[in-house]
Structure formats: structure tokens, C-alpha cells
Amino acid sequence: MRVTIRPGDTLWYYSQLFGIPLPLLLDSNPGINPNAITAGSEVQIPGFISVGYTIKSGDSFWKLANERSISLDALLLMNPSVNPNQLQLGQSIRLPERVMSRIIEGRVNYDSSRFQEDLSALVEIYPFIKIEQIGESVLGKPLTELRIGRGERMIHFNASFHANEWITTPVLMTFINDYVLALTNGEAIRGVQTLPLYNFNTLSAVPMVNPDGVDLVINGPPQTVREEVIEMNNGSLNFNGWKANIRGVDLNNQYPANWEIEQARKPKVPGPRDYPGRAPLTEPEAIAMAELTQRRQFAQVYALHTQGEEFYWGYLGYEPSFSAQLAEEFERVSGYQSVRYVDSHAGYRDWFIYIYRRPGFTFELGSGVNPLPIAQFDEMYQAMLGVFLVALYRR
Template sequence: MGVLRNKMTFQSYYLVYFVLTIFARRSIWRYHLRIVNPYVKYSYDRMLFEMQQLAVFEQAEIISIGKSRFGREIPVFRLDNGEKKLLIVGTHHGREYISAAFIMRSVEDLVFDRVKPFVTREMLSEFSLYFIPMLNPDGAEIAIRGEDCSGFEKIASMKRVEEPLYTWKANGAGVDLNRHYPCLFEEKYSDILEPASEGFKGEMPGTEPEVMALMSLCEKEDFASSLTFHAKGEEIYWADSNSREVDMAAYPLAKRFAEESGYRLMPPSNVKSVYGAGFENWFRAHFHKPCILIELSPYIGGSKPHDMQFFDMLVWQYAKNMIPAYIELEMP
């Protein structure tokens, strides 16, 4: 903000800020104004800015769980109200930044109490909700900005499975983060054996900073369950053959999500070489709790990210009730 000049003391500045914040909040509630803009390429900077706008409201705060390969903070938007903890994660893969926009739009609706009758203020008071919209900010920035991305020189010579940079899935080290968790890592098949835009699982599991940060958070906090959002496919993955003890707890959640969205409820994954080393598989096996992977949006356009101006048609009209339904079903 720079230096405060003249007679404007810190106290008076804070008072003005407080009054403007209250006015802005009431205006947003009254006129249904929007903070989150999911109709543009959803960049890291936009996400941070919109997080800060939402974090002025009670019980909301932004924390960092670590830094990416390129040194970007990995923020968590936390609604800290109650004892039961839930985790929602997006953008393991760079080009899937539409999942960050979806999570942020969902957060906004929760903050502004727009999710009735699914979730009321009284229900929210039972939970602490941890939202990580963009676990892989470097990958998202590469997919959005291409050669103009800060840190591009570090990935310029890496193998590209598909030439256009907008198809980039990996992090800044060329590791595909959802193939990198210490769960069936050795069994996980990959024909990509070097750092690349996608498909390379890494030399050793759980060594990339983004994955280490998420695993550390999960070890520290006693999450009851987790959701992880990807794109594309309109599919719900809720179980695998390595953690069948979780099925009874996970199935009601997955079934409800399918009913709310019309997405396809997939059978339990059985081929370890295909499903191994993902976050959802690690979380289920390590904590013996549900973790459901949801592929947002239809599988159209191949590896090219969706045109974000069609966000409502592609994602929101089908998936908008998923996170409210999740909270409703997890009520203590």
C-alpha cells in the first residue's frame, strides 16, 4: 500500500477499510454480485486475487502448505468453523485449471450462503473445510502462458508428449503429479521415462514439493474424507482394488455425486498398473478413508483445455451441487 501520509493513522485507515469491507459484503449479498470469474483462463494470479477478496469474511483464511518447483506458494483457502475436516483438491494437472475455477466458484457460494437448502450456516459450523484449488500452479501457468510463463527456461528442452504448451500436465520438473504418490508406485506403468509434459511418474515417489506439501497436510490434519477434481470425462472414481475396506463409506458419496451431476459412476479400479500412484489411491490406502476423484466436463477437444467462456455449460450446470452435497452427506 505504500506509506500512509498526512493525518491518516493506521487506526483510521483500518476503520475505513473495515467500513468499505462491510459495505462491499452487503452489496455482494444484496445484488448477487460475483467475485470469482471462471470465464477466462484461470491463472494463478487471478486465483490468489480472488482468494484475498473472499478471505475478508469471518472464519475464512488463506494459508500456505509449501512452494512449487518454481517457488510459487501453494495456498489453501480454509473455512475454519468446526471439528470435522474435509479436503477438496484441484489442478493436479496443469492444463486442468478449470477445476480451480470450479472450486473457487463453489467456495464463493459457500461464503455468501448461496447453497441453501443443501448447506446452511448452522451446518457449516460443524466443519473445517480445506480447499486447494491449484496444487500445481507451475503447470497451470505453463498451460496458460506458454513461453511467457515465469520459469519457462527450466522446461524449454523437456520432452513434449504433445507439442502445444497448452497441453502441459506436469509440474515444473516435468513430473506428472498424479502418478507420483507412494502407493503402488512400482506397479504404475509408464512409457515416459524422462521429465516430460505428461506421463513421467518420477524416479522416486513423493519427492516433488507439491506432492510432499499435500501429503504433509494430510498427515497433519485428520481429514474425514477428500475430493479431488480433474478434467475431462464426466466420471466419478471412488474405489480401487488396493483399498476395498473404504468402499462402504465411499459409495454413498459417489452415488449422490452421480445423481446430482449425471456423471458416470465408474466401477472400482482393478488394474494397479493403470490406477496406481494417484493421490486418491494413496489417501484411501494410507488413511482407510474415502477419497473420490471426479473428472469434470465432457471429454471433447482432446488434450486442449476447454474454452472457459463456456464454463457454465461445460461444468457448472452439472457439478454445482457436488460440494454442497458432500458437506450435507458428511454431517456429523
């Protein structure tokens, strides 16, 4: 929500007026010097929307403010040209409305269009969320990173490396929504206060690594590559078994961590799953994730996949000892089984541990056959909620 600064106002005053922590106001208005704000300039108030209201019989600013538990001065700020002592029936004014519930609905077929719509809606209400396009998919769809927080310690989550595991994207987006909602409303999540997490960490997230593949599974093949993908899918129009990107390369077999082992034992031609490509890091989606990781120097990474209700956290002994402590906590809060080693190479998590010697985790959400049904969404989200919090809370 945007408001116009009045003479004498400060961001600290707006923090008190709207009950929004000052760090969130500062981060929502990075171009404004808080020590020299200019009357007539606009600032953004996170966690609020501006709604229209038509004056009715008996209305007054005091009555409207009292009914909505908002400050009288907030109404005056929102309506600088309105004389509160001369309200007219039918007159239009603006009311500040605190956002108190999620705007994201995760229990739907969550394709790349839905993701981009939700992303735009989140940033509009919570402008302290920073977004950056880190690359493009094969078909030119944006690959987007979100960052939330002001801490030097950067924790990264990603989802939908695999196309038919797209339900991981709304799981991650729902946590992001709950996190910013708690921040702007001064609430805890499972007893954990969120503002200290915001100040200590920066949460990085790429919620949809493989948008072309996700759209293929949910919506079917696009006309531009229809014949090619149907041929790779053995002539079938059922893409429920498709894990790869639109070129038939498994993005989670693309990383230079013993890639040659996977090349030797995996399919030799593009297809719905497991083909590691002709070499490491040939695909734009995998390259974008590698470049982002190198640039950000994440302290920890978490890759969300399905299915199995377990998580993996070791790679050939390169994982730090701290990973074992985290794994114990994750097993406790999620109920998922902790698995240190699996016979797998060339994955994003494998590469991260191999190169950086820092904690990396792959979570296999839910159980059954991919793509998992929406009916499992709530259970998966509750299992992962504790993981999200521990990852941000543990030092």
C-alpha cells in the same frame, strides 16, 4: 469491513445490526474476546464493504439508511465524527454496503496471479476464511490452503493437480465464493441452509496444486526455465498437452500407493505428462499435499480433474462401505457416471484411500480434449455444485 467499537457495543449487537450470524463474526475476529471487547478497538464485519458517499441536497442519515435497507445506527457507527443533524452539501461519509453477488469470474484464463488476486479479495470481504501457505512450487509460488468452518469434520477439495486441467480451479473457487456469499446473506444453496454446514464441517481447499504448470499452459514458458521445458515438450511452444509440474513430473503419479506399478509402465524421463518421477514424493507440490493431509486427517477428499463426466471412488477394496452410498448420491446430483475401480495407482486419491481407509473421490469434469474450453464452465459448475453440497451435508 472494519468498524471501531463504541462503549457498550457487543459482537452480538453487531450481529443483529448487520444481520450477520454470530459465528461468522466471532471467526472473523479471532483475537477479540467477545465477553470483554474494548471500546476503540477495531472489528471486522464480514460480507460488507465500506463505500464512500458525498452528501447531496435533501440527504439525511434516515433517508440514506431507508434507501439502502440498513440500520440508522449502522450509519452512525460508520461515521462516529459526523453530526447527523448538521450534514453539509459535498460532505464525505462512509456507507456500509452488503455484498450481494460473486466477486469471482470463473470464465477466464485462470492463472496463478488471478487466483492470488481472487484469494486476497475473498479474504478481505470474508475474514472468517482462514488461509495458510502449505508450501511452495518448484518456482517458488505459494501453495495455499483455505479453510472455512468451525466443525471437527474436515472435508478437503483440491484442483489443478494437472496443468492443462486448470479450469477446475475457478470451478472450486466459484463454489467457495457462493458458499461464503450464502453464509453472510442467510441464503440457501439449492435448498440447503449453509450455516449448519459451516458449524458442522471445516471445508479445506487447495484450489491450485500446480501453479507453475498452470501458468505454463496459459502464459507460456518463463524465461528462467524456457529452454528446459521446450526441450521436454519436444521442441513445441504449444503447451496445451502439458499435465506435469514445471520439472516434467506428473504430480498425480507421485504418491506411495503402488507407485512401482506406474513407474514400470509410464515414461522414464520428464515430459509433458505421466512421468511419475524417480521416486514417490520427490516434488514440492506433492510433498506439500501429503504433509497437509497427514496433518489435517481429512474425513474425505475430493480431487477435481478433467475430462470424462465420471468419477472414481474405489481403490483395491480399501475404500469404506460408506463410499458406495456417497457415490450413489453424487451420480444422482451430478449426472456423472460412477466408476468404482480404474487401472490406476500412485494418485493422490489412491494414496488417501490406501493409507487412511476413508472416502476419496476423483471427479473428471466436462468432456472433450484438455484444456477444456471456457464455454463448458457453467455446465461443469452446475454438475459439481450438488457434489459440493452433498459432501458437506452427508454425515
